[in-house]
Amino acid sequence: MDRQDHPLPGAGAAPLHRAPDPLRGITPKVLTESLRAMERDGLLTRTAYDEIPPRVEYELTELGRSLIEPMNAGCEWSRKHLSELMRARDAWYASS
Template sequence: MFDPVCPSDLTPIRFGDKWAGMIIRCLEDGPRRFSELRIPLRGVTAKVLTGSLRALERDGLIRRTVCAGPERRVDYELTPLGRSLLEPMAAACEWAEQHWDELLDAREASSLDRTG
């Protein structure tokens, strides 16, 4: 999913916007700061990441915590509701792995139909 050559947009199953599922997976092991999310999500702009995080927070899937101190810090973490998505997401990923070749063939056939 996080491999730069992996066409993750090929998977027909979406959890929120294009980046939401990957953000949820990034937060699976615990809270992360915005800059820490940018590392595995290197293909997303700061503006789009901010929008996705806000949407996930609005939907109750993640919690944004501002930590006061000499250096203001913001952490993002999954809520219990967000954590409840991990199992269905794992099932969707497993399904996509099992049908990857079929998905690729269908995409290629579709693009040939449009150009040919």
């Protein structure tokens, strides 16, 4: 897959309809609100094309790309500690 075909922002512009599977549980309204907030905060750019059907692409800005490494670290931490977190959660619910 080349950069233009990548479904995630930051690896090139990505059309919204090519969002990855984990986003399928999010309503279009919530996704749009989230993307607009990220645009407002300077994390991504939005390019709208005057086409039928309408087409919009999103791409991470340099500021947005600067979050990739810390987010990857958070994901790695959660992968390492998920079982501990789940045990703590189960224990908390059992004692409540």
